[in-house]
Amino acid sequence: MDKLTKEETKIVEYVESEAASSVENVKDEIARYKAIALKQTTKKKAISIRLLESDIEALKAKALAQGMPYQTLLSSIAHQYASGKIELKSS
Template sequence: MAIELSVEEQEIVDYVEGRGAVSIDNLDGEKNRYSQIARDQIGKKKTISIRLLESDLERLKAQSVRQGLPYQVLISSLIHQYANGKVKFDV
């Protein structure tokens, strides 16, 4: 059974198998360093203050009840999805 790879995945395989990728000095140290950077960033949150129309906030709260989420989690999730290109809107 053959595994179907996306174009991006196939490019990575071709790069690695084509000897384009080479090991670096102090690999274990670098893996530890990047692991620490990831641990430091995961879940790191910043409190902000934002002004919203009261009617929009009430609609968001109603949506959050229907979704079974706290409204702040819903807002955070929407912002996260937009920041990562998963949600778009027309300007």
């Protein structure tokens, strides 16, 4: 099993403590939250960023090795950093 984040652990503990109770229209609520989640995960915004040419070329080479466009690689790295899955090493 994957390691849970602190927030996920709190959710599991809350549900397992039996303090949580179900709502009357569970199916409607599930559909509503799925729609909210889908909107948030698919909403994208174009940005402009200046990078060193050498960094761009290195990223393109790494993306090619992974079999993906370099923009997808950059997006993935940004998402992983923003969600706390990866961290920068302190100097």
